[in-house]
Amino acid sequence: MGWLFRGTRSTLCSWRRTDCQTLFPIWSRLPQFSLFALARFLYSRLVFPSWNPAQPEISDLVIQHDPKTLERLPVCKSEIRKPFEATTNQKALRVIDQISDRDGFLDPTTVDRLMLTVHWEMQRLAEEFYHGHRVLKLLRATISAMRANGYNGLIRIVDVGCGIGYTIRWLAARSSLPQEGIELTGVDLNSTLIREANRLASVESLPCRFLHGDAFSADLRGQIYISTGVVHHFRGDDLAVFLAHHDADATHAFIHYDFQPWFLAPCGSWFFHIIRMRTPLARHDGVLSAARAHSATTLVSTARAAVFSLSTGIYGAKIWNTPAPRVFHALVGFRRKLIPQLKESLGSMLGELR
Amino acid sequence: MTLLVLFFLASLDGALCGIRASMGRCPLINKRRFYVRAVLRGILAAQIASWLSFFVLLAVYSLAMGKQFVRQDLEAAAGRMLYVFLPYAALVFANLALRLVPSVDLRSATSVVFLGPLTALRPLVMILGIAFGIWRAQLFTTVFLGLFVLSFMLCLEFVLNRYNSRVQQAEIRLLTTDT
Numbered sequence: 001m002g003w004l005f006r007g008t009r010s011t012l013c014s015w016r017r018t019d020c021q022t023l024f025p026i027w028s029r030l031p032q033f034s035l036f037a038l039a040r041f042l043y044s045r046l047v048f049p050s051w052n053p054a055q056p057e058i059s060d061l062v063i064q065h066d067p068k069t070l071e072r073l074p075v076c077k078s079e080i081r082k083p084f085e086a087t088t089n090q091k092a093l094r095v096i097d098q099i100s101d102r103d104g105f106l107d108p109t110t111v112d113r114l115m116l117t118v119h120w121e122m123q124r125l126a127e128e129f130y131h132g133h134r135v136l137k138l139l140r141a142t143i144s145a146m147r148a149n150g151y152n153g154l155i156r157i158v159d160v161g162c163g164i165g166y167t168i169r170w171l172a173a174r175s176s177l178p179q180e181g182i183e184l185t186g187v188d189l190n191s192t193l194i195r196e197a198n199r200l201a202s203v204e205s206l207p208c209r210f211l212h213g214d215a216f217s218a219d220l221r222g223q224i225y226i227s228t229g230v231v232h233h234f235r236g237d238d239l240a241v242f243l244a245h246h247d248a249d250a251t252h253a254f255i256h257y258d259f260q261p262w263f264l265a266p267c268g269s270w271f272f273h274i275i276r277m278r279t280p281l282a283r284h285d286g287v288l289s290a291a292r293a294h295s296a297t298t299l300v301s302t303a304r305a306a307v308f309s310l311s312t313g314i315y316g317a318k319i320w321n322t323p324a325p326r327v328f329h330a331l332v333g334f335r336r337k338l339i340p341q342l343k344e345s346l347g348s349m350l351g352e353l354r
Numbered sequence: 355m356t357l358l359v360l361f362f363l364a365s366l367d368g369a370l371c372g373i374r375a376s377m378g379r380c381p382l383i384n385k386r387r388f389y390v391r392a393v394l395r396g397i398l399a400a401q402i403a404s405w406l407s408f409f410v411l412l413a414v415y416s417l418a419m420g421k422q423f424v425r426q427d428l429e430a431a432a433g434r435m436l437y438v439f440l441p442y443a444a445l446v447f448a449n450l451a452l453r454l455v456p457s458v459d460l461r462s463a464t465s466v467v468f469l470g471p472l473t474a475l476r477p478l479v480m481i482l483g484i485a486f487g488i489w490r491a492q493l494f495t496t497v498f499l500g501l502f503v504l505s506f507m508l509c510l511e512f513v514l515n516r517y518n519s520r521v522q523q524a525e526i527r528l529l530t531t532d533t
Contacts, residue, residue: 112530117522124378128465130458164381173383196529200381268466275470278378278519319459326459327466 049089050284051266053292056083057285058095059118060233062111065189070213072191074105095281112192118282119164119193125276125286126228129327132170135226135255138315138330139171141345142224142253143182145338151223151252155182158222160215160256161230162186165197165208172206184208185222187215216245225254231331232258232293239294243306246333251310253334259293260317260329266291268327296351299331304354311336313353321348356432363439364404365397367476368510370446372396374473375514379522392518399514403506410502414495427496431487435500438483446472480507 049055061080064073077096084092099114100107126132143155157177159168165186171177172184185208188194197210213220225246234242246254259265269290273283294302296314303312310333317329332350334342339353376392411428418424449468453461481504488500 109530113523113526116526116529120381120522120526121378123381129462133458166381166383169383192530196381199529200383204382204384206383271474272466272470275474276378278515319463327462 049087050091050287051270051291052087052089053288055087055089055092055288057233057288057292058092058281059115059285062096062099062106063115063190070189070191072108075111077101077104077106080106091280091284095284098280114279114281115190115192116164116196118279118285119196121277121279121282123164123166125272126166126170128276131228131257131328132167132174134316134328135167135228135257136171136175136177138255138332138346139177139224139226141342142255142334142338143177143180144345145334145341146223146252148341149335149337153223155224155252156222157182157184157224157226158215158220159186160225160227161233162188162197162210162227163190163193164200165194165210167226167228168208168210169197169201169204169206172201172208173204178207183222185220186210187213187220189213216248221248221250223250223252225251226256228257228328229259229289231256231299232289235292239298239302240306243303247307247309249309251333253310253338254332255315256331257328258299258331259290260325260327261290261293261295262325265293265327296329296331303331303333307333310334311339311353314351315346316349317351356429356436359436360432360439361404363443364507365400366443367507368396368398368400368403369393370396371511371514372399375511375518379518395517396510396514399510403503403510407499407503407506411499414499418495424493424495427491427493428499431491431496431500433487434490435483435487438479438486442472442475442479442483476511477508480504 058080061083062075064075065071066073077099081093081096084096100110139157146155157168157171159165162168168184168186178184186194186197188197188210189212191212194210194212200206201208201210211220215221215225231239231242259269266287270287273286277283277286296317300312300314312331312333315330315332316326318324319326332353334353343350343353372392372395373389375396376389380388382388415421415424415428446469449464449472452464455461484500484504488497491497491500
C-alpha cells in the first residue's frame with residue numbers, strides 16, 4: 001500500500017520544513033494536510049482493510065474451477081486465508097472462517113448456499129439502479145444500428161458471468177427483444193448459479209437460457225456481449241486476454257458495465273452496502289469491487305490494444321452532462337460501421353470511440 | 355387525533371419495514387405478489403405493536419389517579435413526537451414520489467442519496483422522536499409508555515428481518531439439497 005502514501009508523505013515532510021521557515025504556510029497547506037490525514041485514515045490497515053485493491057475478492061476464491069474441464073475443484077481453507085492474512089483483513093478472514101469445511105477443504109454445499117444468498121441480494125442492487133433499463137437502452141440502439149446496416153441474421157446476446165442471470169431475465173420479461181428474434185443467453189463458470197438462473201427463468205416462463213461454460217467458445221458465442229461487474233475481476237494481463245476474445249468475426253458489439261472508480265466510490269459503496277446488504281461476504285466484496293474497479297483510461301487503453309475489429313470507448317460516465325460521475329460506466333465496443341447511427345441515438349452519453 | 359396520526363405513521367413505517375426486510379430475498383423478476391405480502395406482513399406487525407401499546411396505555415390510564423392530567427400529559431408528549439416524525443415521513447414520501455419521474459438516474463439517485471441514508475437514520479429518528487416527546491413529560495407514566503412504544507418500533511424491522519431470513523434460508527437449503 002506504499003503507493004498510497006508516497007505523495008502524501010512527501011507533502012507532510014515538505015510542510016514541516018516550510019513550517020520552520022515561516023508560520024504563514026500552515027494555513028495554506030491545511031488542505032494538503034487534511035488530505036494526508038484522510039488518506040491515512042481511509043486506508044489504514046486497522047480501519048478499512050477491505051478497501052485495499054491489491055486483495056482478491058472472497059467470492060473469487062471460495063469457488064474454483066478447472067480452466068479446461070470447468071469441473072469444480074476443492075478449495076483449501078488455509079490457502080484462501082493467506083492473501084487476507086497478509087493484509088490483516090479480519091473481516092475477510094471472519095467470512096472465510098464461518099464457512100464450514102471438511103478436512104480443511106470448504107464444504108461445497110455451504111459455499112453454494114452462501115453464493116445463492118449473495119446473488120439474491122445483489123439482484124436487489126441491480127433493481128435499485130434500474131440496471132435492466134440502462135442495458136436495454138444501449139442494446140436497443142445497438143440492435144437498431146445493426147439492422148439498419150443490413151444485418152438480418154439471428155442476434156444472440158450473451159451475458160458473460162451472468163450469475164443468476166438478472167439482466168437477461170429482466171430483458172426477457174420486460175422487453176420485446178425475444179419477439180424480435182433476439183436470443184437471450186447467459187453464461188457463467190459457476191454451475192450452481194446457472195442452475196438457479198435456469199430455474200428462475202422456467203418459474204416465470206421467460207424466453208431465455210443459461211449455459212455453463214466459456215462464453216467465447218464456438219457453440220456459445222454471440223453477436224453482442226454484455227456483462228455487469230465482471231471486468232474488474234480480470235487483473236493485469238488477464239484483462240487484455242478477456243477483451244481479446246471479442247476480436248472475432250461474429251462479434252458486433254460488447255457492453256461491459258462496471259463500477260466507475262473515483263475517490264468517493266469506496267466510501268459510497270461502503271455506506272450503501274452497510275445499509276442495503278446483509279451478508280458479510282456481499283458487504284466485503286461489494287466495497288472491495290469499488291476499490292478494485294479499473295479506471296476508464298485502463299479499460300479503454302487495454303481494449304484498444306486487444307480488440308482491433310471494434311471501436312472502443314466509455315459510455316455513460318457522467319450524469320446529465322454534469323461533472324457528477326455515474327456509479328456504473330460501461331466499456332463499449334462496436335463495429336465501425338455502426339458508429340454514426342449509435343452516435344445519433346445515444347448522443348453525448350457515448351464517449352469518444354476509436 | 356394525535357394518537358390516530360401516530361397510529362397511521364406506525365402503520366406506514368411497518369409497511370416500509372416489511373418491504374425493506376423482504377428486499378433481496380426473492381430473485382424473481384415479477385414479484386408484485388411477494389412485495390404485497392411483505393407490505394401486509396409489515397402492516398400486521400405494526401398493528402400488533404400499536405395495539406399492544408394501546409392496551410398498555412389503556413391499562414395505565416385506568417389505573418392512574420388524576421386521569422385528566424395523565425391524558426393531557428400523554429397528548430402533549432404525542433404532539434411533540436409528531437414534530438420529529440412528520441418531517442421525516444414527509445421526506446421519505448417526497449423521495450418516493452420523485453421515483454415516479456421516469457428517469458433512471460433520478461430514481462437511482464433517490465435511492466443512493468436519500469432513501470439509503472434515511473433508512474440508516476430511522477432508528478435515530480425513532481429515538482429522537484420519542485425522546486423529544488417524553489423529555490418534558492410531567493409523569494413517569496408518560497415516560498414509561500414512550501419507552502415501551504420505542505422498544506416495539508425498534509424491534510419491528512429486526513423481527514421482520516429475522517422472519518424473512520429464515521424463510522429465505524429454508525428456500526435456499528431446499529434448492530441446494532435437490533442438487
